[in-house]
Structures are given as structure tokens and as C-alpha cells.
Amino acid sequence: MQLVVARIGRAHGIKGEVTVEVRTDEPELRLGPGAVLATEPAGTGPLTIETGRVHSGRLLLRFEGVRDRTAAEALRNTLLIAEVDPEELPEDPEEFYDHQLMDLDVVLADGTEIGRITEITHLPSQDLFIVERPDGSEVMIPFVEEIVAEIDLEEQRAVITPPPGLIDESEAVVASTRDEDAAEGDAAGDGKRGDE
Template sequence: MQLVVARIGRAHGIRGEVTVEVRTDEPEIRLGPGAVLATDPPEVGPLTIESGRVHSGRLVLRFVGVRDRSAAEALRNTLLIAEVDPEETPEDPEEFYDHQLVDLEVVTEDGTLVGRVAEISHLPGQDLLVVERSDGDEVLIPFVHAIVPEVDPAGGRLVVTPPPGLLDPTGEETGDGDGGGGSDGGTRGSDL
């Protein structure tokens, strides 16, 4: 199983270093020196991490064979992909890998079927579940504990308590019981 663990940003300095947008909750494991990562686009890689450090709150990496700013800048927007055992799970029980969430049935607390998780969209502020409904429409559900209080990969489902209007494609309340209250919660972690 392959997971996207980072996206390469801009070049940092003149010696081939790059900033990266980390997309894993385990950067010390996935992005450590010696790690060999596949890439998207594939023709750029594989890339081997030579060294890494944190600078001003951002991870900065150097890859074997990338020695100047031009070579580093050519890697911009490349996705870094790690090979992961499909049976592996994160240490924190509140974190999930994308492959654990995709294709789970999404239901409300009262058991009303919402749809199935088609993919996870990783945004800078939080992750979103892209849920495909039976009519082919999609709904985006913030992956926060207040809205997604129960995730059961073994049972093949997750439970949502959506705020009013979240499940209505027009953004208006329908009064059909799909809504529910809740305050903003902490983002649940997940790898790509």
C-alpha cells in the first residue's frame, strides 16, 4: 500500500534543500534520513532523503543527488510516497490512514445512510471526508471529532453528527433530521 507522506515545496537556500508540506502524522518514521520514497510524477523519483531539519516551523529536506537550487526547484509540487504494510495502523487510536477510511459506510447517529467515503481531502486547516451519496452527488464532511464521533474500520462504517445544512446540497436546513449540533473539535489525524 502506498501513502502520500509529503509534498515538496519551494527550494530553500542554494544547496539543494527543499521545504516540504508534511502529510503524515509520523514524519520521524516516514521522512527520516535514508528513507527511499516513490514520487508523483513517477519519473522524478525515487528520491532518497539525505538529511532533514526543522527551520522556522517547516521541515526542510535534502535528497541524495540534489545539490543546487535549480535541481531543488525542479522538484517543486512533487508528492512523496511511502510504501506501507496495509495491516499497519497508527499508534494513536484516534488517527487513521486514508486506506482505512475509504469505502466506509457513512451513517448519521439515527442510522440514516449518508453514503460511502470516496476519498480524503487533506487541506492545510483540516482533513475532509469526500462522501459519495447514492444519487452520485458528493458531500464534504470535516473530519473532526465533533462531527465524526465514531470511526469503526472493522465494522465498515463511521457515524456523523452533522451540523444543520451540512448534508443538504443547497446548504439549507431540510428539517429531515440530518442536522445535529456540535462544537468545533480537534482534527483527527490521517496519512494520505
């Protein structure tokens, strides 16, 4: 089974290093020197990690054959994909691989159905479940202990205890208005992406 373990960001320096957005809880295992990773787009790889180091809280990698800033910049936004045994589980029983969580039913403690996990977004501060509701709308659920009370892989469900407003319809309207305002700001040149 293939798992996305990182996304390549901008070039760092002039000797071929790149920043990476880590998408695995085991970077030392998946992103260590010598690791050979498939890529998306596929034509970019496979890539073999030559060196890795942490600089100002970010992981920097250098790949074999990538020796200058131009070559490193050409890799920007490439996804790094590791081959993982589908039976393999994280060492910590409180951790899960994305493929284990995809398509889980999301329910409240009383059994009320909220929807189904269709995507997992990895942010620097926390992970988010993107949950598709029965009406086709989406809601974002932070994957934090205070909200996600239980992951039951046997029953294929995630039990949540959301704070008021997290999954209310009125909150969804406010969020979509904010998105529209942000889009208008971006179109006018006011917005600035916090990405690479």
C-alpha cells in the first residue's frame, strides 16, 4: 500500500536542499537517508533521500542527483510516497495511518450520524478530518483528543464530542462566507498564501 509521507516545498539554499511538509508521524523511519520514495507526479521520481536535517523547525532533505537550487525548485509541490505493508500499524496505539481513518463513519456519542471521513488534512498544529455529511456538504473536524473521543477500527467509526458550533448549520454558512471574502481578497491581490 502506498502512503503519502511528505510534500516538497521550496528550495533551501543553493546546494539542492528542499523544505518538506511532513505527513507522517514517523519521519525518521519514512524520510531517512537511503529511503527510496515514489512521487506524484510519477515522472519526477523515484527519489532517493541522500541527507536530512532539521533547520528552524523544518525538515530539509537533499535527494541523490539534485545538486543545485534550480533542480530543487523543480521538485516543488511533489508528493513523496512510501510503500507500506497494509498490515503494518504505528507503534503507538493512539496513532493511525491515514488509510485506516479514511471512510470511517463519524458519529456523536449518542450515535447520531454526522458523515464519513473523505479526506485528512495535515496542518502544522493539528490534523483535520474532512467529513462529508449525508446532504453532500462538508465539515472539518480537528483530530484532537478533546473532540475525537474514540476511533473504533472494528466498527469502522469515529466517535466525536464536538463543541457547540463546530457542526451546526449556521457555522457552515459563516465559514462559506469567509471563504468567499478570502477568495475576493485573493482576486484583488490582497490575499497572501501562507504556503511555501
